Amino acid sequence: xxxxxxxxxxxxxxxxxxxxxxxxxxxxxxxxxxxxxxxxxxxxxxxxxxxxxxxxxxxxxxxxxxxxxxxxxxxxxxxxxxxxxxxxxxxxxxxxxxxxxxxxxxxxxxxxxxxxxxxxxxxxxxxxxxxxxxxxxxxxxxxxxxxxxxxxxxxxxxxxxxxxxxxxxxxxxxxxxxxxxxxxxxxxxxxx
Amino acid sequence: xxxxxxxxxxxxxxxxxxxxxxxxxxxxxxxxxxxxxxxxxxxxxxxxxxxxxxxxxxxxxxxxxxxxxxxxxxxxxxxxxxxxxxxxxxxxxxxxxxxxxxxxxxxxxxxxxxxxxxxxxxxxxxxxxxxxx
Numbered sequence: 001x002x003x004x005x006x007x008x009x010x011x012x013x014x015x016x017x018x019x020x021x022x023x024x025x026x027x028x029x030x031x032x033x034x035x036x037x038x039x040x041x042x043x044x045x046x047x048x049x050x051x052x053x054x055x056x057x058x059x060x061x062x063x064x065x066x067x068x069x070x071x072x073x074x075x076x077x078x079x080x081x082x083x084x085x086x087x088x089x090x091x092x093x094x095x096x097x098x099x100x101x102x103x104x105x106x107x108x109x110x111x112x113x114x115x116x117x118x119x120x121x122x123x124x125x126x127x128x129x130x131x132x133x134x135x136x137x138x139x140x141x142x143x144x145x146x147x148x149x150x151x152x153x154x155x156x157x158x159x160x161x162x163x164x165x166x167x168x169x170x171x172x173x174x175x176x177x178x179x180x181x182x183x184x185x186x187x188x189x190x191x192x
Numbered sequence: 193x194x195x196x197x198x199x200x201x202x203x204x205x206x207x208x209x210x211x212x213x214x215x216x217x218x219x220x221x222x223x224x225x226x227x228x229x230x231x232x233x234x235x236x237x238x239x240x241x242x243x244x245x246x247x248x249x250x251x252x253x254x255x256x257x258x259x260x261x262x263x264x265x266x267x268x269x270x271x272x273x274x275x276x277x278x279x280x281x282x283x284x285x286x287x288x289x290x291x292x293x294x295x296x297x298x299x300x301x302x303x304x305x306x307x308x309x310x311x312x313x314x315x316x317x318x319x320x321x322x323x324x325x
Contacts, residue, residue, distance in 0.1 A: 043252045043253075129245075179234045179238035187241055
Protein backbone atom coordinates (compact mmCIF):
# COMPACT_ATOMS: atom_id res chain seq x y z
CA UNK A 1 0.00 0.00 0.00
CA UNK A 2 1.13 3.52 -0.61
CA UNK A 3 1.67 5.54 2.53
CA UNK A 4 -0.46 8.59 3.08
CA UNK A 5 1.50 11.79 3.35
CA UNK A 6 1.16 13.29 6.75
CA UNK A 7 3.04 16.37 7.80
CA UNK A 8 3.21 17.42 11.41
CA UNK A 9 4.79 20.79 10.68
CA UNK A 10 7.17 20.21 13.52
CA UNK A 11 10.21 21.33 11.59
CA UNK A 12 9.97 24.86 12.96
CA UNK A 13 12.02 25.40 16.11
CA UNK A 14 9.81 25.61 19.15
CA UNK A 15 9.60 28.90 21.04
CA UNK A 16 11.16 28.89 24.47
CA UNK A 17 8.77 27.81 27.24
CA UNK A 18 9.64 31.09 28.94
CA UNK A 19 8.40 33.09 25.94
CA UNK A 20 5.18 31.09 25.77
CA UNK A 21 4.52 31.54 29.48
CA UNK A 22 5.48 35.22 29.39
CA UNK A 23 3.32 35.91 26.34
CA UNK A 24 0.38 34.15 27.96
CA UNK A 25 0.87 36.37 31.01
CA UNK A 26 0.66 39.48 28.84
CA UNK A 27 4.30 40.18 27.92
CA UNK A 28 3.99 41.89 24.52
CA UNK A 29 7.69 41.52 23.67
CA UNK A 30 7.51 37.77 24.19
CA UNK A 31 4.37 37.59 22.09
CA UNK A 32 6.05 39.56 19.32
CA UNK A 33 8.91 37.07 19.27
CA UNK A 34 6.37 34.29 18.75
CA UNK A 35 4.72 36.27 15.95
CA UNK A 36 8.07 36.77 14.24
CA UNK A 37 8.93 33.09 14.59
CA UNK A 38 5.65 31.82 13.13
CA UNK A 39 4.59 34.53 10.71
CA UNK A 40 6.13 32.72 7.73
CA UNK A 41 4.33 29.46 8.50
CA UNK A 42 0.98 31.13 9.11
CA UNK A 43 1.15 33.55 6.20
CA UNK A 44 2.17 30.82 3.76
CA UNK A 45 -0.63 28.57 4.96
CA UNK A 46 -3.15 31.41 4.58
CA UNK A 47 -1.85 32.23 1.13
CA UNK A 48 -1.94 28.61 0.00
CA UNK A 49 -5.51 28.25 1.23
CA UNK A 50 -6.94 31.63 0.24
CA UNK A 51 -4.89 32.38 -2.85
CA UNK A 52 -4.27 36.10 -2.53
CA UNK A 53 -2.24 38.44 -0.35
CA UNK A 54 -5.03 40.64 0.98
CA UNK A 55 -6.94 37.73 2.47
CA UNK A 56 -3.73 36.00 3.53
CA UNK A 57 -2.71 39.04 5.57
CA UNK A 58 -6.12 39.52 7.18
CA UNK A 59 -6.52 35.84 8.01
CA UNK A 60 -2.96 35.64 9.37
CA UNK A 61 -3.60 38.59 11.65
CA UNK A 62 -6.71 36.90 12.93
CA UNK A 63 -4.73 33.74 13.58
CA UNK A 64 -2.25 35.62 15.77
CA UNK A 65 -4.97 37.56 17.57
CA UNK A 66 -6.67 34.27 18.30
CA UNK A 67 -3.36 32.85 19.48
CA UNK A 68 -3.04 35.72 21.93
CA UNK A 69 -6.55 35.08 23.13
CA UNK A 70 -6.00 31.35 23.62
CA UNK A 71 -2.37 31.18 24.65
CA UNK A 72 -3.25 30.64 28.28
CA UNK A 73 -5.06 27.48 27.19
CA UNK A 74 -1.91 25.83 25.83
CA UNK A 75 -1.25 22.86 28.07
CA UNK A 76 1.72 21.33 26.30
CA UNK A 77 -0.01 18.07 25.39
CA UNK A 78 1.49 18.45 21.92
CA UNK A 79 4.32 20.63 20.66
CA UNK A 80 3.53 24.31 20.48
CA UNK A 81 3.95 24.23 16.69
CA UNK A 82 1.42 21.43 16.25
CA UNK A 83 -1.05 23.13 18.59
CA UNK A 84 -0.66 26.50 16.91
CA UNK A 85 -0.80 25.01 13.41
CA UNK A 86 -4.28 23.66 14.13
CA UNK A 87 -5.38 26.90 15.81
CA UNK A 88 -4.13 28.97 12.87
CA UNK A 89 -5.77 26.62 10.39
CA UNK A 90 -9.11 26.99 12.15
CA UNK A 91 -8.72 30.76 12.22
CA UNK A 92 -8.02 30.86 8.49
CA UNK A 93 -10.94 28.57 7.67
CA UNK A 94 -13.24 30.64 9.91
CA UNK A 95 -12.09 33.79 8.15
CA UNK A 96 -12.74 32.24 4.75
CA UNK A 97 -16.15 30.98 5.81
CA UNK A 98 -17.23 34.20 7.51
CA UNK A 99 -16.02 36.56 4.82
CA UNK A 100 -17.06 34.18 2.02
CA UNK A 101 -13.63 34.27 0.44
CA UNK A 102 -14.02 30.88 -1.16
CA UNK A 103 -12.48 30.90 -4.57
CA UNK A 104 -11.01 34.39 -4.57
CA UNK A 105 -8.82 34.91 -7.61
CA UNK A 106 -5.17 34.29 -6.84
CA UNK A 107 -2.59 36.94 -7.51
CA UNK A 108 0.97 36.27 -8.54
CA UNK A 109 2.88 34.88 -5.57
CA UNK A 110 6.28 36.09 -4.53
CA UNK A 111 8.16 33.27 -2.86
CA UNK A 112 10.64 34.32 -0.22
CA UNK A 113 14.09 35.32 -1.38
CA UNK A 114 15.93 32.11 -0.62
CA UNK A 115 19.48 31.76 -1.90
CA UNK A 116 18.76 28.14 -2.80
CA UNK A 117 15.55 28.96 -4.64
CA UNK A 118 15.98 29.09 -8.37
CA UNK A 119 13.82 30.41 -11.16
CA UNK A 120 12.34 27.00 -11.91
CA UNK A 121 11.19 26.55 -8.34
CA UNK A 122 9.49 29.92 -8.25
CA UNK A 123 7.91 29.36 -11.63
CA UNK A 124 6.66 25.99 -10.46
CA UNK A 125 5.09 27.50 -7.36
CA UNK A 126 3.40 30.24 -9.37
CA UNK A 127 2.00 27.69 -11.79
CA UNK A 128 0.64 25.53 -9.00
CA UNK A 129 -0.98 28.53 -7.33
CA UNK A 130 -2.59 29.60 -10.60
CA UNK A 131 -3.82 26.08 -11.24
CA UNK A 132 -5.25 25.89 -7.71
CA UNK A 133 -6.92 29.25 -8.21
CA UNK A 134 -8.62 27.92 -11.32
CA UNK A 135 -10.14 24.98 -9.48
CA UNK A 136 -13.82 25.02 -8.59
CA UNK A 137 -14.07 26.63 -5.16
CA UNK A 138 -15.24 23.52 -3.33
CA UNK A 139 -12.19 21.57 -4.42
CA UNK A 140 -9.37 23.90 -3.49
CA UNK A 141 -9.47 23.87 0.30
CA UNK A 142 -9.98 20.13 0.79
CA UNK A 143 -7.27 19.39 -1.77
CA UNK A 144 -4.73 21.76 -0.21
CA UNK A 145 -5.47 20.46 3.27
CA UNK A 146 -5.14 16.86 2.13
CA UNK A 147 -2.26 16.85 -0.32
CA UNK A 148 -0.25 19.87 0.75
CA UNK A 149 -0.74 19.77 4.52
CA UNK A 150 -1.35 16.05 4.88
CA UNK A 151 -4.50 16.20 7.00
CA UNK A 152 -6.60 13.06 7.20
CA UNK A 153 -9.99 13.08 5.53
CA UNK A 154 -11.72 12.96 8.90
CA UNK A 155 -9.75 15.98 10.10
CA UNK A 156 -10.65 17.94 6.97
CA UNK A 157 -14.28 16.99 7.43
CA UNK A 158 -14.14 18.37 10.98
CA UNK A 159 -12.30 21.54 10.05
CA UNK A 160 -14.53 22.38 7.09
CA UNK A 161 -17.67 21.03 8.76
CA UNK A 162 -18.70 19.00 5.74
CA UNK A 163 -19.53 15.29 5.40
CA UNK A 164 -16.65 12.87 5.00
CA UNK A 165 -17.94 11.51 1.68
CA UNK A 166 -18.24 15.02 0.27
CA UNK A 167 -14.70 15.84 1.31
CA UNK A 168 -13.32 12.70 -0.32
CA UNK A 169 -15.20 13.38 -3.53
CA UNK A 170 -13.95 16.99 -3.58
CA UNK A 171 -10.34 15.90 -3.07
CA UNK A 172 -10.59 13.24 -5.76
CA UNK A 173 -12.14 15.60 -8.29
CA UNK A 174 -9.73 18.31 -7.25
CA UNK A 175 -6.76 16.06 -7.99
CA UNK A 176 -8.12 15.21 -11.41
CA UNK A 177 -8.82 18.87 -12.20
CA UNK A 178 -5.42 19.96 -10.91
CA UNK A 179 -3.74 17.35 -13.08
CA UNK A 180 -5.48 18.67 -16.20
CA UNK A 181 -4.58 22.27 -15.40
CA UNK A 182 -0.95 21.50 -14.58
CA UNK A 183 -0.64 19.50 -17.76
CA UNK A 184 -2.11 22.35 -19.78
CA UNK A 185 0.33 24.81 -18.23
CA UNK A 186 3.29 22.53 -18.83
CA UNK A 187 4.01 22.11 -15.13
CA UNK A 188 3.80 18.35 -15.53
CA UNK A 189 4.84 16.44 -18.57
CA UNK A 190 2.82 13.34 -19.37
CA UNK A 191 3.34 10.93 -22.19
CA UNK A 192 -0.07 10.73 -23.79
CA UNK B 193 -11.25 -5.17 -12.52
CA UNK B 194 -12.46 -3.03 -15.42
CA UNK B 195 -11.43 0.51 -16.26
CA UNK B 196 -14.50 2.12 -14.65
CA UNK B 197 -13.87 0.56 -11.27
CA UNK B 198 -10.13 1.08 -11.71
CA UNK B 199 -10.61 4.86 -12.03
CA UNK B 200 -12.51 4.82 -8.76
CA UNK B 201 -9.79 2.81 -7.09
CA UNK B 202 -6.91 5.02 -8.29
CA UNK B 203 -7.67 7.68 -5.68
CA UNK B 204 -7.95 5.17 -2.88
CA UNK B 205 -4.68 3.63 -3.98
CA UNK B 206 -3.01 7.04 -3.81
CA UNK B 207 -4.45 7.53 -0.33
CA UNK B 208 -3.20 4.14 0.78
CA UNK B 209 -6.70 2.91 1.54
CA UNK B 210 -6.59 -0.40 -0.36
CA UNK B 211 -5.92 -3.71 1.32
CA UNK B 212 -3.23 -6.01 -0.03
CA UNK B 213 -5.63 -8.02 -2.19
CA UNK B 214 -7.07 -4.90 -3.78
CA UNK B 215 -3.57 -3.58 -4.47
CA UNK B 216 -2.65 -6.78 -6.28
CA UNK B 217 -5.84 -6.64 -8.35
CA UNK B 218 -5.29 -2.94 -9.12
CA UNK B 219 -1.69 -3.45 -10.16
CA UNK B 220 -2.64 -6.42 -12.33
CA UNK B 221 -5.09 -4.19 -14.21
CA UNK B 222 -2.43 -1.49 -14.66
CA UNK B 223 -0.02 -4.03 -16.13
CA UNK B 224 -2.14 -4.36 -19.25
CA UNK B 225 -4.13 -1.09 -19.30
CA UNK B 226 -2.10 1.88 -20.47
CA UNK B 227 -4.95 4.37 -19.99
CA UNK B 228 -5.41 3.57 -16.32
CA UNK B 229 -1.65 3.50 -15.79
CA UNK B 230 -1.48 6.97 -17.35
CA UNK B 231 -4.28 8.12 -15.05
CA UNK B 232 -2.33 7.00 -12.00
CA UNK B 233 0.89 8.48 -13.30
CA UNK B 234 -0.75 11.83 -14.13
CA UNK B 235 -2.54 12.26 -10.81
CA UNK B 236 0.57 11.20 -8.91
CA UNK B 237 2.67 13.70 -10.85
CA UNK B 238 0.21 16.53 -10.14
CA UNK B 239 0.15 15.57 -6.49
CA UNK B 240 3.93 15.54 -6.42
CA UNK B 241 4.11 19.03 -7.90
CA UNK B 242 1.61 20.28 -5.32
CA UNK B 243 3.52 18.66 -2.48
CA UNK B 244 6.78 20.17 -3.71
CA UNK B 245 5.39 23.62 -2.92
CA UNK B 246 5.58 22.65 0.74
CA UNK B 247 9.20 23.77 0.56
CA UNK B 248 8.22 27.27 -0.51
CA UNK B 249 7.74 29.93 2.14
CA UNK B 250 5.82 32.95 0.87
CA UNK B 251 7.33 36.36 1.64
CA UNK B 252 5.58 37.92 4.61
CA UNK B 253 4.67 41.55 3.85
CA UNK B 254 6.93 44.12 5.46
CA UNK B 255 5.64 45.35 8.80
CA UNK B 256 3.32 42.40 9.33
CA UNK B 257 4.41 41.81 12.93
CA UNK B 258 3.98 45.53 13.63
CA UNK B 259 0.41 45.41 12.37
CA UNK B 260 -0.36 42.36 14.47
CA UNK B 261 0.95 44.15 17.56
CA UNK B 262 -1.01 47.28 16.66
CA UNK B 263 -4.17 45.22 16.26
CA UNK B 264 -3.43 43.60 19.58
CA UNK B 265 -3.15 46.99 21.28
CA UNK B 266 -6.58 47.85 19.87
CA UNK B 267 -8.12 44.79 21.49
CA UNK B 268 -10.00 45.54 24.68
CA UNK B 269 -8.27 44.10 27.72
CA UNK B 270 -10.12 41.04 28.97
CA UNK B 271 -11.88 41.47 32.26
CA UNK B 272 -10.99 39.35 35.28
CA UNK B 273 -14.02 37.16 34.63
CA UNK B 274 -12.99 36.70 30.99
CA UNK B 275 -9.43 35.76 32.02
CA UNK B 276 -10.77 33.15 34.42
CA UNK B 277 -13.16 31.87 31.76
CA UNK B 278 -10.35 31.74 29.23
CA UNK B 279 -8.13 29.69 31.52
CA UNK B 280 -11.00 27.33 32.38
CA UNK B 281 -12.07 26.74 28.78
CA UNK B 282 -8.70 26.42 27.16
CA UNK B 283 -8.45 30.03 26.07
CA UNK B 284 -11.86 30.56 24.53
CA UNK B 285 -13.25 34.05 24.93
CA UNK B 286 -16.75 34.00 23.48
CA UNK B 287 -18.07 36.94 21.56
CA UNK B 288 -14.74 38.49 20.73
CA UNK B 289 -14.34 39.51 17.11
CA UNK B 290 -10.74 40.46 16.30
CA UNK B 291 -10.05 43.81 14.71
CA UNK B 292 -7.51 43.71 11.96
CA UNK B 293 -5.10 46.40 10.91
CA UNK B 294 -5.11 46.61 7.15
CA UNK B 295 -2.05 46.77 4.97
CA UNK B 296 -3.30 49.35 2.50
CA UNK B 297 -0.47 48.93 0.00
CA UNK B 298 -2.34 46.00 -1.54
CA UNK B 299 -5.46 48.07 -1.99
CA UNK B 300 -3.38 50.75 -3.67
CA UNK B 301 -1.93 48.20 -6.06
CA UNK B 302 -5.37 46.78 -6.81
CA UNK B 303 -6.80 50.25 -7.55
CA UNK B 304 -3.80 51.09 -9.75
CA UNK B 305 -4.28 47.86 -11.70
CA UNK B 306 -7.95 48.68 -12.29
CA UNK B 307 -7.11 52.21 -13.46
CA UNK B 308 -4.45 50.94 -15.87
CA UNK B 309 -6.89 48.36 -17.20
CA UNK B 310 -9.62 50.95 -17.73
CA UNK B 311 -7.19 53.29 -19.45
CA UNK B 312 -6.15 50.56 -21.83
CA UNK B 313 -9.73 49.70 -22.62
CA UNK B 314 -11.39 53.09 -22.75
CA UNK B 315 -8.45 55.50 -22.78
CA UNK B 316 -7.91 58.27 -25.33
CA UNK B 317 -6.78 56.97 -28.70
CA UNK B 318 -5.35 59.50 -31.15
CA UNK B 319 -7.26 60.00 -34.37
CA UNK B 320 -5.45 59.48 -37.61
CA UNK B 321 -5.03 63.18 -38.03
CA UNK B 322 -3.53 63.60 -34.59
CA UNK B 323 -1.18 60.72 -35.17
CA UNK B 324 0.11 62.32 -38.35
CA UNK B 325 0.51 65.67 -36.68
